[in-house]
Amino acid sequence: MSSKYKMNNPEGIYFLSTAVVNWIDVFTRILYKEIVIESLKYCVKNKGMMLYGYVIMTNHIHLIIGRRPDGSAFADMVRDFKKFTSSQILNAIQDNPQEGRKEWMIWMMERAAQKNSNNTNFQFWQQDNHPIELEGDWIEQKLEYVHKNPVEAGFVREPEEYRYSSASNYAGKGGLVEVISVYDGEEI
Template identity: 30%
Template structure:
């Protein structure tokens, strides 16, 4: 990923474990995005948090220290979720055990999907995909995109930013 480019990003939980069925872990994701936006490291145009993965349309605008903001996002969310699992859900922690020499536990699968949004129609198609994701037959999490609490659909449908960090993608066009 390059600074100042807009990407469609998919981050998946190791082994597709449905860790985001627990709302407090979705809140960690939201809070981390908010911090990175407030620190002017990223711009978030659209997102959805699904039970075992998330999609974002975002832009890295400045390094976070020496690393790209997505790396900080993955490290911080992993750390916070593992900290809570150790305290409150120790039995679930074993799902994330690894022995890869780098670490003992891994939350996010390696190599998230990053697709450069280099055309307006591609950008709009990915944002529609994000907002329709909770309605897919596999998930059936809501009946209308704006009814799903953990996405930016309400922002685009009704102009309500319940998260305090969204930027309208049409500002790019």
Template identity: 35%
Template sequence: MLIRDHPYFFTATILEWKALLKPDKFKDIIIRSLEFLVREKRVLIYGFVIMNNHIHLIWQMLDEHLPTDVQHSFMKYTAQMMLKALKDNHPKVLSLFRVDAKDRKYQVWERNPLSVALYSRSVFIQKLEYIHLNPMRAGLVAVPEAYGYSSAAYYYTGKSEWEFLSHYNG
């Protein structure tokens, strides 16, 4: 398994900052997709947080997998699964994601997610701390490790239910 040269800080935002990810079932779609990418040896996941309207990841591509390809398939798959869940269970909410575009009727993610290569350990640590503090800054928890949909507990306590995580120290 070849590890590509550096990790990436990745941010994707729900269309118009809508709180689609507030229900856990939508967060779980993200989790299942991350688990798949790790299981298929496409990426290593060093850190993540899933907020109500956006996600942050620190991930590293493996073997021949290009960041743009992995990001595209991740966003496409998660969007399809979220739209299916909305169609099946929340058709009124689905209408909030209708767009007037030539290539689609609905859109979940904002276009052009942020993807920044992390070339230094200090910037990596800064971004990891940033994502872990996100739920606390949003007033959702008192301490970062109390937020369930994050890698914070993995780093702060050494315990985590997220088996797909890789520690940045190896």
């Protein structure tokens, strides 16, 4: 992996995207999005993640994160987040009697795992993350990009209307996960 895509600065703020293998639209179901939300809450509370912004789209997520000085290393934090969410979501898919796409999704995840020596049976997330360290105006620009994703996709008219995003936090309406403001460093 190129050093361009490593989280080398432990004090940095990073934009991170990760997608479901084959861009499967898993997050059309609330149940699966809630697993990501709960995992983000856990990482904030227990792993030292500083969450500045996020959005969960149908087949990918965007995060803007940092880490507390006493927190887990970025690589460990991201690895644990992806490993936990993938196993929990896979279990939820398998156990969901209303999941009409179950066999197809599992088949696609099995096929992805066969192509990746790091996995044995299933692969949920794509292997790469391509974190980008943000500085200065880039932080606000990426936050705006993250928040506008649901608007561009036609899900909502205004970013703060989308439930699975930090846009409502920034609009003063509260959110599903507490985030740290990129503007003043305060929890919102």
